[in-house]
Every structure is written in C-alpha cells, then in structure tokens.
C-alpha cells in the first residue's frame with residue numbers, strides 16, 4: 001500500500017504511479033449500428049482486455065536522462081504516450097510537470113498537403129509555442145534541419161528522413177522541460193542521427209531538460225543516459241543505472 | 255496576451271522561457287492554425303480561389319430564384335424581395351450544414367493527430383464550425399451584391415447580425431460536439447445525418463414562406479431552431495425590423511440547450527475516442 005503520495009512538483013519531473021494500460025482487443029469496433037445491435041443481442045459485447053502495461057511505477061527527477069528499453073510490443077511507446085498525455089492510463093496516476101517536446105511518431109502534427117513552412121507553424125502551435133517565438137526562430141529551425149531550399153514544397157513530397165529532420169528541429173529549437181523521443185529519429189541518415197544525438201546530449205548536459213527516450217540501441221542508451229528503465233511485456237523489469245540495466249537487457253536477448 | 259502586444263512592438267529577443275503560451279492560451283493558436291490550414295487547402299488548387307465563397311451562394315440563389323419564382327411565389331406576397339429572402343436563408347443554412355457535416359467527421363479525420371499529439375479534443379469540432387463561419391462571412395459579400403443589385407438599404411437593426419451569427423455558431427458548436435462523438439462510435443451517424451439534413455432543409459422555409467403552410471405546421475415551426483435563426487437574420491436585414499422577443503429568446507435558448515447537450519455528451523465520451531478511431 002502506498003502510504004505517501006508523490007507529486008511532480010518541479011518542471012521536468014514525472015511521476016508514474018501504479019499505471020496499468022488496458023486495451024480492449026475484443027471485436028468491439030462496431031462501425032455500424034447494425035453490427036452493434038447484432039452483437040448486443042448475441043451478448044458479444046464482451047470486453048477482451050489486453051494489458052499493455054501492468055502496475056508500472058517510477059519517478060523521474062528534473063534533469064535526468066532516462067532510456068527506455070524492452071522487446072517489441074512491450075509497451076514502451078504506450079508508456080511514452082501516456083506521459084505525453086496522448087493516452088490516459090486505465091488505472092493509476094501520471095503526473096508530468098513542465099513543457100513537453102514529444103517526438104513520439106514521425107510526422108505527428110504535420111499535414112502532408114501543407115508546405116514545410118506552413119507545417120512548422122502548425123506543429124509549433126501543437127507544441128504550444130508562441131507565434132512570435134516561431135516567427136523569430138523560423139530560420140534557426142530550417143537551418144538545423146538543413147532544408148533551406150525545400151520550405152515551400154508540400155510535405156507529401158518529402159522523404160521520411162526529411163520529415164524527421166523538421167520534426168526534431170522544431171521540438172528541440174528551445175529547451176523544453178521534458179524531451180520525449182521514440183525511435184522517431186531512426187529514419188534520419190547517419191549524419192543527422194549524429195547531429196540529433198549531439199543536440200540531445202547538449203540538452204542532457206544542460207541539466208535543465210529531462211530526457212526520456214526509447215532506443216533499441218543498447219550502446220546509444222549507455223552513451224546518452226544516466227539511467228535506464230526496462231519494460232518487458234508490460235512489466236517493469238528493471239530500473240537503475242544505464243549501464244547495468246542496458247547490459248542486463250542485452251544479455252537477456254541472447 | 256494583451257500586455258504582450260503593447261510591449262513587444264519593437265522586435266526583441268524572446269527568452270527561451272517565453273517560447274510557450276501558458277496552457278490556457280494554447281488552444282486558440284491551434285484553432286487559428288487549423289482554420290488557416292483548412293482555408294489554404296480548400297482553395298489551393300482552384301483558379302478563382304476565395305471568390306468561390308462569394309460566387310457559390312450567388313449562383314445557388316440565381317438557380318433557385320429562377321425555379322421557384324415561377325413555381326411558388328407568385329401567389330405569396332408576404333416576401334418583399336424573393337432573391338434576398340432566398341440568399342439570406344441559404345447562406346445561413348449552409349453555415350449550419352457545412353459546420354455540422356464537417357464538425358461531425360472532425361474527430362474521425364483528426365485520428366492521426368489524436369493518436370500522436372496531446373491536444374484538447376474539442377478543438378477539432380469547434381475549429382470546423384469556425385471555418386464554416388469564416389466561409390459564411392465571405393458569403394455575406396454575395397448577400398451584399400444581391401442587396402445592392404436591388405437597391406436594398408440597411409436599417410440600424412442590421413447591426414444585430416453579429417449577434418445572430420454568434421447564436422447560430424454556438425448552436426452549431428453544440429450540435430457538432432454531439433455529432434462528432436456519436437460518429438466516433440457509430441459511423442452510421444454520418445449517413446443518417448445527410449438524410450436528416452435533407453429532410454430538415456425541406457421543413458425549413460428557405461425558399462417558401464411560413465404563410466403558405468397549414469396552421470398546425472406554422473405553429474410548430476418555432477421549435478425548428480433553423481427557422482428561428484434564419485428568421486432572426488431575415489427580420490433584421492430584409493424586413494428591417496426587430497428580431498422579436500420570441501425569436502430572439504428561441505435563438506438563445508436553442509444555442510445554449512444544444513451547447514449543453516453537446517458538451518455533456520462530448521465530455522462523457524471523449525476519453526474513449528482513441529479506442530475507436
């Protein structure tokens with residue numbers, strides 16, 4: 001029994017308290033009333049629960065850099081989405097304090113029909129940036145993404161790596177309190193990945209930014225993070241110093 | 255925000271801490287961006303662009319005037335100027351039908367955003383309604399053209415137009431909130447709503463006047479919110495008179511009622527949207 005409730009009081013802190021995420025994987029996506037009533041009369045409205053996360057708890061302090069590892073389908077992305085506020089947990093409590101820059105899925109918050117220029121404003125708005133801030137930093141964003149000549153092209157003509165560049169560039173142009181990265185960068189080329197890692201390192205070293213990122217590269221986790229959380233099939237398997245946990249995870253795989 | 259506009263006239267470096275809007279102000283910027291986006295995409299590939307917002311209601315009115323002037327209005331002298339009568343009703347009706355049709359599907363269409371970005375879900379139906387209002391504002395240019403063509407003047411009552419549009423907007427927001435959440439769970443609603451809109455359109459005096467209706471139909475007309483909104487607008491612009499207490503009260507009443515219902519249903523169901531889209 002938890003006897004003391006911990007709150008995320010400072011910008012950049014995260015409290016995940018006994019979080020369970022249950023998806024319903026029964027055939028309950030009734031796309032028509034007819035299907036619904038047929039199922040209703042046949043008593044097929046059952047709930048077939050699937051626990052993507054089971055009673056996961058951890059606390060992250062401001063300025064920590066935490067890697068999240070686990071095999072495919074273990075619930076890492078689900079955890080990040082809950083922290084980013086995209087999903088709400090079925091049970092348990094999540095508190096996040098501060099401005100979040102989420103890089104969860106590639107091109108989230110972009111419209112393929114709009115030009116890159118227009119998308120920077122749209123995405124900036126979704127991140128909560130002020131319009132004046134975007135106006136003023138527009139050139140820096142473009143410069144970091146190295147896409148100066150492509151600003152007036154609709155995004156649908158971009159390669160996925162180019163989209164990733166813009167997305168990363170917008171999200172990290174200023175210091176958020178919390179940076180969340182989920183493999184979104186894996187499509188970037190070697191040079192951009194290195195550039196991103198340098199930028200993430202910069203944010204990590206500033207100690208003003210809490211960084212939470214998912215990676216399948218154990219080496220990257222060891223390089224960038226101080227701490228590592230291993231989630232396996234929805235359970236929190238291990239939580240501790242990056243090297244220790246990452247090694248344990250790497251050895252499990254063999 | 256107001257304090258910013260005053261002090262930031264001279265360009266100055268924004269500190270990193272000033273990069274974000276406070277949480278409460280974010281939605282407005284998002285809504286503005288989304289409306290702008292819709293607007294750009296709607297006219298991106300058309301030669302005449304925004305002019306269509308004006309041309310469309312004009313052409314509609316011409317067609318209907320050509321057809322109905324002969325068919326029905328000859329014996330009906332209660333309408334002072336049929337083309338103006340038509341275009342006022344049609345544009346207001348389009349506002350509602352566009353707003354609700356788009357608002358209804360807004361959550362379903364925003365699924366990729368809703369699955370990936372943290373955003374208040376009501377933004378989408380509200381944004382679609384506001385987009386329809388922007389289009390309506392453009393179509394007022396068509397109204398102005400028709401009025402000018404007939405030498406129609408405005409009375410001071412015309413100043414109430416923004417109020418009438420506001421009531422109608424609130425009504426549409428409520429309806430869109432309701433429909434958008436229903437549509438997430440039952441896609442049938444989308445098809446059903448098309449039928450409802452058609453029936454509702456014929457039951458609303460857009461191209462005829464209530465005076466040609468049998469008494470019992472005329473008397474239940476005041477429970478048709480669209481009749482009330484359109485009457486409000488026609489009275490202040492066409493008949494140059496006060497909207498009347500009953501109509502005015504009805505407009506407010508339906509707006510608040512619909513907003514209340516829509517909001518309640520939306521809030522109750524929105525957490526489960528993500529499992530169904």
Ligand SMILES: Nc1ncnc2c1ncn2[C@@H]1O[C@H](COP(=O)(O)OP(=O)(O)OP(=O)(O)O)[C@@H](O)[C@H]1O
Pocket residue numbers: 023024025050052070071072073074075076077078079529
């Ligand atoms: N909306 C959903 N409905 C049903 N099940 C879902 C939903 N989202 C995720 N799941 C399930 O939850 C589990 C965890 O998914 P998640 O995407 O979090 O895994 P992951 O750890 O990020 O995997 P990967 O390493 O492949 O990215 C998966 O089994 C997935 O099928």
Ligand SMILES: [Mg+2]
Pocket residue numbers: 076077078182
């Ligand atoms: Mg994942």
